[in-house]
Amino acid sequence: MPITEQALLAALASVRDPHTGQDFVSTRAVRNVQVEGGDVAFDVELGYPAKSLIPQLRSEFIAAARALPGVDNVSVNVTTRVIAHAVQRGIQLLPGVKNIIAVASGKGGVGKSTTAVNLALALSAEGARVGLLDADIYGPSMPTMTRTSGKPESLDGKLMEPKHAMGLQINSIGFLVDDAQAMIWRGPMASQALEQLIMQTRWDDLDYLVVDMPPGTGDIQLTMAQKVPLTGAVIVTTPQDIALIDARKGITMFQKVSVPILGLVENMAVHVCSNCGHAEHIFGAEGGKRMAAELGMDYLGALPLTLSIREHADSGQPTVAAEPEGDIAALYRDIARKVAVKVAQQSKDFSAKFPTITISKKT
Numbered sequence: 001m002p003i004t005e006q007a008l009l010a011a012l013a014s015v016r017d018p019h020t021g022q023d024f025v026s027t028r029a030v031r032n033v034q035v036e037g038g039d040v041a042f043d044v045e046l047g048y049p050a051k052s053l054i055p056q057l058r059s060e061f062i063a064a065a066r067a068l069p070g071v072d073n074v075s076v077n078v079t080t081r082v083i084a085h086a087v088q089r090g091i092q093l094l095p096g097v098k099n100i101i102a103v104a105s106g107k108g109g110v111g112k113s114t115t116a117v118n119l120a121l122a123l124s125a126e127g128a129r130v131g132l133l134d135a136d137i138y139g140p141s142m143p144t145m146t147r148t149s150g151k152p153e154s155l156d157g158k159l160m161e162p163k164h165a166m167g168l169q170i171n172s173i174g175f176l177v178d179d180a181q182a183m184i185w186r187g188p189m190a191s192q193a194l195e196q197l198i199m200q201t202r203w204d205d206l207d208y209l210v211v212d213m214p215p216g217t218g219d220i221q222l223t224m225a226q227k228v229p230l231t232g233a234v235i236v237t238t239p240q241d242i243a244l245i246d247a248r249k250g251i252t253m254f255q256k257v258s259v260p261i262l263g264l265v266e267n268m269a270v271h272v273c274s275n276c277g278h279a280e281h282i283f284g285a286e287g288g289k290r291m292a293a294e295l296g297m298d299y300l301g302a303l304p305l306t307l308s309i310r311e312h313a314d315s316g317q318p319t320v321a322a323e324p325e326g327d328i329a330a331l332y333r334d335i336a337r338k339v340a341v342k343v344a345q346q347s348k349d350f351s352a353k354f355p356t357i358t359i360s361k362k363t
Contacts, residue, residue, distance in 0.1 A: 001069075001070070002037075002070070003035050003037075003038070003040065003068060003070050003071060004035070005033050005035055007068060008033060008035060008040055008042075008065065008068060008071075009025050009030065009033065010025075011064050011065060011067055011068045012024065012025055012030055012042070012061060012064050012065065013025040013026065014064050014067075015057070015060045015061055015064050017341075018053065019048075019337060019338060019341045020341060020345075024044055029044050029045055029046065029047075030042055030043070030044055031043045031044070031045060037072075038070055038071055038072030038073065039072060039073045039075075040065055040071055040073070040074055040075070041074075041075035041076070042061075042075075042076055042077075043076070043077045043078075043079065044057070044061065044076060044077070044078045044079070045079050045080070045081055046078065046079070046080045046081075047080075047081065047082065047083070047341075047344035048080065048082065048337065048340035048341050048343065048344045049080050049082065049123060049126035049127040049128040049207070049337075049340055050080065050126055050127070050337055050340075051080075051125065051126045051127040052125075052126060052333060053337070054078045057078050058076055058078055061074070061076045061078075062074045062076060080127055080128075082098060082099070082128060082207040082208070082340075082344075083098065083348060083349075084098040084099060084348070084349040085098075085099055085231050085343055085344075085346040085347060085348060085349055086231075086346060086347040086348065086349050087100075087229035087230055087231060087349070088225075088226070088229065088230065088257060088258055088259060089258070091227065091228070091229045092229065093229050093349060094198070094199070094203065094209070094228075094229055095203070096202065096203035096204055096205055096206060097131065097203050097206045097209045098206060098207050098208070099207065099208050099209070099231040099343055100208075100209045100211060100228060100229060100230050100231055101119075101208055101209070101210050101211065101230075101231060101232060101233070101234060101262065101339065101343070102211045102213050102224055102225075102230055102232075102233040102234070102254075102259070103115060103116035103119060103210060103211065103212055103213060103233075103234045103236060104213040104221070104233050104234070104235060104236070104250050104254070105213075105215050105235065105236045105237060105243075105246070105247060105250060106215065106216065106217060106237075106243075106245075106246030106247045106248070106249045106250035106251075107215055107216075107237075107242070107243050107246035107247065108215035108216075109215075110215075110236055110237055110238045110243050110247075110267055110268070111236060111238075111267040111268060111303070111309075112212065112213070112215065112236040112267075113134075113136070113141045113142070113145065113212050113313075114145070114267075114309060114310075114313045114318065115234075115236045115265055115267055115303070116132070116210055116211075116212035116236075117132060117142065117145045117146065117212070117313070117318045118318050118319055118320045118329075118332045119210055119234070119332065119335065119336055119339065120132045120168055120208075120210040121166060121167075121168065121318055121320035121321050121332070122320050122329070122332040122333045122335065122336035123207075123208055123210070123336045123339075123340060124166070124167045124168060125167075125320060125324060125329075125333060125336075126333060126336060126337060126340070128207040128208055128340070129204075129205055129206050129207045129208075130167070130168055130169070130206060130207065130208050130209075130210060131162065131168065131169040131170070131171075131203050131206045131208070131209040131210070132146070132168050132169070132170045132171075132209075132210050132212070133170075133171055133172070133197065133198055133201075133209060133210070133211045133212065134170075134171070134172030134173065134174060134212050135194055135197070135198075135211050135212055135213050135214060135220065135224065136173075136212060136213070136214040137173050137190040137193055137194060137214065137220060138190070138214065139214070140172045140173050140174030141174075141212075142170060142172045142174065142212060143172055143174040143175060144174075144313075144314070144316060145313050145314075145316060145318055146163075146165045146166065146168065146170055146316060146318075147165060147315075147316025147317070148163040148165050148170055148172075148175070149175070150163075150175065151175060151176065152171065152175050152176070152201075155202075158200070159200050159201060159202040160197075160200055160201045160202065161201075161202055162201055162202065162203065162204075163175065166317075166321045169203060169204060169206065171197055171198075171201045172197075173193060173194075173197060188219065190219060190220055191219045191220055191222075191223040194220055194223055194224070195223060195227060195228075198211070198228055208340070208343075211224065211228075215246075216246075217249055217250055217253045221250075221253060222253075222257075225253065225254060225257040225259055226257055230259045231260070231343055231346060232259060232260040232261065232262040232342065232343060232346065233250075233254045233259050233260070233261055233262060234261075234262050234263060234264075234265060234300070234339060235247055235250055235251055235261060235263070235264045235265070235297075236264075236265045236267055237264065237265070237266060237267065237287075237288050237291075238266070238267055238268045238269075238283045238284075238287075238288070239266060239268075239269060239281065239283045239284035239285060239286060239287035239288055240283040240284050240287065241284065241287065243283070243287075244287050244288065244291050247264070247288075247291070248291065248295075251295065251297075260346060261297050262298065262300075262339050262342040262343065263292070263297060263298035263299065263300035263338060263339065263342060264288055264291070264292045264297055264298070264299055264300060265288075265300050265301060265302075265303065265335060266286070266287070266288030266289060266299070266301070266302040266303070267302075267303045267305075268282070268283055268303070268304070268305040269281070269283075269285075269286075269288070269302035269303060269304060269305070270282075270285075270302070270304050270305065271304065271305040271306070272304060272306070274307070282305060283305075286302075288302070289302070298338065298342060300335045300338045300339065301331060301334060301335045301338070302331075303328070303331055303332075303335075304328065306328065308323075308328070309328065319332065320332050320333070
């Protein structure tokens, strides 16, 4: 019997997305199906970057197609297309940026900045175009963590050109002030500086802009939540009760301004002794996991408390860049894919589909 497109799609429906559990046929990710005798060809378009998963997915699609009687040759092309998703009502998207992800915590010292830079690097490693904005006006750390420095250039006298390092586009208040200078600014000044940093940078066709937020829920955080088009927020905490109390406040703030919570990362979850291998939960066990379940949000994963993560960040080569094939980098990449999948599941941005209406005396 000749192979039909319907029969082929039914066979391909056995392949499931490892992150969502859904098949790629019902979600319309399988496209451009062609059947010529025993030769079949089709495309699979993912809505999130997953470079490390593509070889396995291709193998599964080929195996599923060949399980259909009569199929001789299979050609499958797996690609990624990241689109812009909806943001807070009444806020326009940022030119050159499809999605903005805020990485936040209610408390300092939980490893938020380290998580943010490694998340950005992991998204880039998975095939996305990624930017990194250091929104911590009072304590910028991205110049050190990315080994970047110097005043930003401006080609037109209006917009700043981002720095480039490790495949990322980067901007930070740290590029504009001396390292030893204290930012003795009141809230409104700091908020205005943040708006200028994010709005007056020439971001170049970014799939994701990762924003390293300062700790707390003050003026800067409210500026980000109310004036910057956020696709969603990632909350970073440790398992410790004190950190969880403050993380909950950050979650509440984003919820009040209708910014989706993409999930929670539990940092410093366990320490494994480098000498004897003994595992110890220094800050408590699975506090973040329990809170995520209680609040009905995604638990993105747990990261260990290790010396190497700190050393890599301090040296300007964060773990995902320093040891891309290592176990910890794999954890960051898994978290990054989960974040990207969560973004892909958000409502699409339809603002570009509305026409511009011009009113004049002649109309």
